[in-house]
Amino acid sequence: MQNFGVFVHVDGEPDGRCTGFIRVPDLTWGHIGHPSEVVEAGRRITAEVIVVDTRSGQVTLFLKRAPKARC
Numbered sequence: 001m002q003n004f005g006v007f008v009h010v011d012g013e014p015d016g017r018c019t020g021f022i023r024v025p026d027l028t029w030g031h032i033g034h035p036s037e038v039v040e041a042g043r044r045i046t047a048e049v050i051v052v053d054t055r056s057g058q059v060t061l062f063l064k065r066a067p068k069a070r071c
Contacts, residue, residue: 006035008045010059020059022047027063038063 006027008020027038039045047061 003034006039008047008061018057018059020047020061022061022063026050026061029064 003024005021005023008022010018010020022035022039024032024035027035032038045063047063049059050062051058051060053059
């Protein structure tokens with residue numbers, strides 16, 4: 001975990017050829033001081049794939065959940 005985002009292991013990806021990354025602004029709608037406030041090392045998360053770069057093996061992910069509607 002870094003101050004600028006979170007590197008993640010992508011399930012089903014063989015031999016670590018691909019690295020997932022979630023930028024801090026894509027973690028949550030609210031302000032946070034550090035990514036560890038939203039995710040914990042070693043925990044499984046579900047995220048949306050935004051960009052896949054097959055040449056570099058990088059996957060950009062989005063974790064924000066849609067805000068709950070208020071009635």
